[in-house]
Amino acid sequence: MQHQSTDGPLDRAFAIVGYVASQTRAASVAEIAAALSLPLPTAHRLIGNLEQRGLLQKAVGTKRYVVGNQLVTLSARVIGAAFRTARRHAVLRAVAAEIGEQCEIGIVRDNVVAYVDSVRVSQPQGLQFNPGEAAPLHCTSTGKIYMSRLPERAREKLCGALALTRYTETTIVDVESLMKVLDETRKRGWAKTNEEYVRGVVGCAVPILSPDRELIACLGVSVPVARVSFVELDRFIGPLQKAAELLSETILQADEDGRSDASAEA
Amino acid sequence: MQHQSTDGPLDRAFAIVGYVASQTRAASVAEIAAALSLPLPTAHRLIGNLEQRGLLQKAVGTKRYVVGNQLVTLSARVIGAAFRTARRHAVLRAVAAEIGEQCEIGIVRDNVVAYVDSVRVSQPQGLQFNPGEAAPLHCTSTGKIYMSRLPERAREKLCGALALTRYTETTIVDVESLMKVLDETRKRGWAKTNEEYVRGVVGCAVPILSPDRELIACLGVSVPVARVSFVELDRFIGPLQKAAELLSETILQADEDGRSDASAEA
């Protein structure tokens, strides 16, 4: 059953990590202990273990905990691996074929967009985001979606902190314009990019959401403006959204993927 | 990926998960066991545990393993939660870009310098302080700053207690010299290191202070002496101090970030 009161140490470790990851602010040991009904000394010991391994770390200057670097690195890999599985890759390939352009899945990590999977269709034109490559936030559709979904204050602060490097004439380099674009993006639910990173290449992206509406990754298209104009990009949004929904479903109930082994959630 | 086979069960669990996540294709038990040098029966048991918890699962119709749903869910949360450190990282990235060299944020814990975040610019030259690594106090700029700000008696005692290991010809290994350097450091407000830990690498650091002038962490640069000489380091101090001030603001307001609810459902 659901009570993890006396499960193994491993369950507790993951429960703690999960709790910290699900909080919007850094969590104190006491909070964690209370939330998971752990004895205080035990909580200290367990959290200490996790801290030593870099899975949790103290928020700088405080005693509260946030997710650690090791954990973030691992998580990025996991997300990448998850999207590379056959079924999900097939979805990606299908939408790429339907659209007829290069599609890619990207996540945000360390304030850059990292591409975890991509499918290119025949012509090696346009922008090739190969898995593992990274691009800045302010001039990619995925980056815009990510930023647009942050709480307002965090968004403002982040925009101020980012180095808004100019790559082309249309790169957005001032905070005000960027904030405005992000506002639109949030309302609209998807993002476009108009030759802001590479001249001659436009693109758009839609979010891939978890069951509880958290942003997991983005699904996007990059295409030479010679082939598809900035305004014409809109016609890709529909298919992309459909595919994104499919992808989030496979993330949700991949039970069909694996086998349905009784222990699933009973 | 290092695999210390005789660490705790938790390390093994994470090593396995990490291995699976880093593979392009589903991994068999034997592969995993071989890669992490685990006894075969042990690998089976551990992987079985992970499978029960939904952290790993068998790829459709095979006995090979891929990342499980629980793990993907957790990872998505972790990536989302990482925005808490996003601003800090963005500031760090910006100063690294300005300076053009590897920058890192370090704190002192248990009498060693632990690096909590770092940004490297392009070439993997110079010294890589990867988050999670630790270095001695007496031969790092961050360590010097920390010691220099201790009350005099505590400082003396600590210097006496430290094992002043010699790493290079210029490592400071006698207490008297060290005390003198610390004195200078305190007056000056920042620290330099002249190939004292790793030959061919020099560096400098400035303190990140709380509003009440308490030391929270240090912001530093590491650079190959071939590129920047020991004396030339001084030109980094200005930009570093500016960034440190920004960081101390950023870090302090960390709590308010998460304030606006996570479930912002638009």
Next chain:
DNA sequence: TAAGAAATTATCATTTTCCGGAATTAAAGC
């Protein structure tokens, strides 16, 4: 500044889990 409250660390007998060689079973090769 001092008294009090809360948080953190230390100790330790008990319980639980882990470990991996040996044995068993399934799969592959001939």
Next chain:
DNA sequence: GCTTTAATTCCGGAAAATGATAATTTCTTA
């Protein structure tokens, strides 16, 4: 169909995690 090899399960000794209690430190508050 039989042999060889790989995958899987068993199980008792070894190692650890556990959490009550208590001591210590740190933070609040008067």
